Amino acid sequence: xxxxxxxxxxxxxxxxxxxxxxxxxxxxxxxxxxxxxxxxxxxxxxxxxxxxxxxxxxxxxxxxxxxxxxxxxxxxxxxxxxxxxxxxxxxxxxxxxxxxxxxxxxxxxxxxxxxxxxxxxxxxxxxxxxxxxxxxxxxxxxxxxxxxxxxxxxxxxxxxxxxxxxxxxxxxxxxxxxxxxxxxxxxxxxxxxxxxxxxxxxxxxxxxxxxxxxxxxxxxxxxxxxxxxxxxxxxxxxxxxxxxxxxxxxxxxxxxxxxxxxxxxxxxxxxxxxxxxx
Amino acid sequence: xxxxxxxxxxxxxxxxxxxxxxxxxxxxxxxxxxxxxxxxxxxxxxxxxxxxxxxxxxxxxxxxxxxxxxxxxxxxxxxxxxxxxxxxxxxxxxxxxxxxxxxxxxxxxxxxxxxxxxxxxxxxxxxxxxxxxxxxxxxxxxxxxxxxxxxxxxxxxxxxxxxxxxxxxxxxxxxxxxxxxxxxxxxxxxxxxxxxxxxxxxxxxxxxxxxxxxxxxxxxxxxxxxxxxxxxxxxxxxxxxxxxxxxxxxxxxxxxxxxxxxxxxxxxxxxxxxxxxxxxxxxxxxxxxxxxxxxx
Numbered sequence: 001x002x003x004x005x006x007x008x009x010x011x012x013x014x015x016x017x018x019x020x021x022x023x024x025x026x027x028x029x030x031x032x033x034x035x036x037x038x039x040x041x042x043x044x045x046x047x048x049x050x051x052x053x054x055x056x057x058x059x060x061x062x063x064x065x066x067x068x069x070x071x072x073x074x075x076x077x078x079x080x081x082x083x084x085x086x087x088x089x090x091x092x093x094x095x096x097x098x099x100x101x102x103x104x105x106x107x108x109x110x111x112x113x114x115x116x117x118x119x120x121x122x123x124x125x126x127x128x129x130x131x132x133x134x135x136x137x138x139x140x141x142x143x144x145x146x147x148x149x150x151x152x153x154x155x156x157x158x159x160x161x162x163x164x165x166x167x168x169x170x171x172x173x174x175x176x177x178x179x180x181x182x183x184x185x186x187x188x189x190x191x192x193x194x195x196x197x198x199x200x201x202x203x204x205x206x207x208x209x210x211x212x213x214x215x216x217x218x219x220x221x222x223x224x225x226x227x228x229x230x231x232x233x234x235x236x237x238x239x240x241x242x243x244x245x246x247x248x249x250x251x252x253x254x255x256x257x258x259x260x261x262x263x264x265x266x267x268x269x270x271x272x273x274x275x276x277x278x
Numbered sequence: 279x280x281x282x283x284x285x286x287x288x289x290x291x292x293x294x295x296x297x298x299x300x301x302x303x304x305x306x307x308x309x310x311x312x313x314x315x316x317x318x319x320x321x322x323x324x325x326x327x328x329x330x331x332x333x334x335x336x337x338x339x340x341x342x343x344x345x346x347x348x349x350x351x352x353x354x355x356x357x358x359x360x361x362x363x364x365x366x367x368x369x370x371x372x373x374x375x376x377x378x379x380x381x382x383x384x385x386x387x388x389x390x391x392x393x394x395x396x397x398x399x400x401x402x403x404x405x406x407x408x409x410x411x412x413x414x415x416x417x418x419x420x421x422x423x424x425x426x427x428x429x430x431x432x433x434x435x436x437x438x439x440x441x442x443x444x445x446x447x448x449x450x451x452x453x454x455x456x457x458x459x460x461x462x463x464x465x466x467x468x469x470x471x472x473x474x475x476x477x478x479x480x481x482x483x484x485x486x487x488x489x490x491x492x493x494x495x496x497x498x499x500x501x502x503x504x505x506x507x508x509x510x511x512x513x514x515x516x517x518x519x520x521x522x523x524x525x526x527x528x529x530x531x532x533x534x535x536x537x538x539x540x541x542x543x544x545x546x547x548x549x550x551x552x553x554x555x556x557x558x559x560x561x562x563x564x565x566x567x568x569x570x571x572x573x574x
Binding site for chain 1: 287289290291293294296297298300301303304305306307308309311312315324364367368371372374376380382383384385386387388389390391392393394395396397399400401403404409410411413414417418444448449452453456497501504505507508511512515525526529530533534539542543545546547549550553554557558561562564565568
């Protein structure tokens, strides 16, 4: 075989593999979308990969109605949780990186390990503590919980980012007599835009997609969308309306998917941030 | 002396106080509290009566716990190995100066943006035999086509792993691709001059150089394994029987349904021990490297 033909064969093989993998990854999304647009009669008579003969948006309307409360709850949980967890993490990362405090490295070690402790370990004591303060099953309670479990990753993310900033900037500001907050507000934070974007992406998708914490701590009045979705789909008795289930599933995935599509390369930075070091 | 130090660092300490409070109360306090409860005869309510390792003995004699641990180990190996292989393959293919790289990356990574509940529900729908793939193949004329793994206790874990790999391999791809892009071009040139085929260069030269990236990604995947809960809830509910039960669900059920907090905290303490043994050393190593790096 000539070199050119060998090369061509290799290219064909590469693209075939890439496309085959892309179809595997896209398959479930395709099935989800077409199922949500079918009538139930077509679902039970046709096959799962077939396009709908007579598309309908009725399942979407039913599901949007059922999930509207969950959607609002998720938004209400999301906004304060994202802001507070990032603020706490950014400030802690800054204090740990630039201000030599005794025991700081021990704190970092606990955070590094804490990021990996299964939530199950904390659930019972945390329920008791929040109940003691009357916060169990409240919006404040679930925001505190998300801030708590976001802390390790947020702090380490910001600390790592700050460790890449030139320390001379910080030293010069101190010589000029600027204090802790002044340096943070006028020098460090304005330089933090890229890492704040990464943190927002991580927290928005992470908190929106949370199930366990919402299930345990949010209470009946603040049930997030993921919990509501699972209730609608898996605890319904009698006939299951798969078209409505799939519409509800897409609606629940819509916010993080939108964040993903809009953020593009930033999302990749987010998931690899802190992971690939040194 | 102390006063000056305090005045100079007061703001820093204030700023750190929320983080410090969370670390002390939750990461240290709740962990100790949870371990303590596991040593008492607490059932519906916590008790102060210590019973030593009684709950652990009970736990190890609970079939559902042993099954859950076995399931998690089995799932964990399958999921981690399959994700590593699939994701690395994706990364290598994307590293071949291909056209439309951004498009492929967008496709491979989108499942990562979704909740495990969403992933579980989609795959449950595709894999259940009455209306899913099995029925489609039968409609096509393969009357005896069988694909009902999700309904059988011996095969259900494969279906859960399939869904998890579908979601997780994009993460491997992203991290491995970043690693591949960091490999020096000189190495490729040298390999070409030596006449080593690209496949062999990847296997015996490039991939071994990416040990750090592989370790990182394995730890991240292991974290998914330990936390496995949502996917099971959405996809199988732990069934059929208890063939897809996992430790996190065991703990949840014994805390809130069976109200046996002694047993639940014993289970969570064992999970904690498992995590500390496997992930602790890796994290301590990273931390020491950071501390040393900061000293320079």
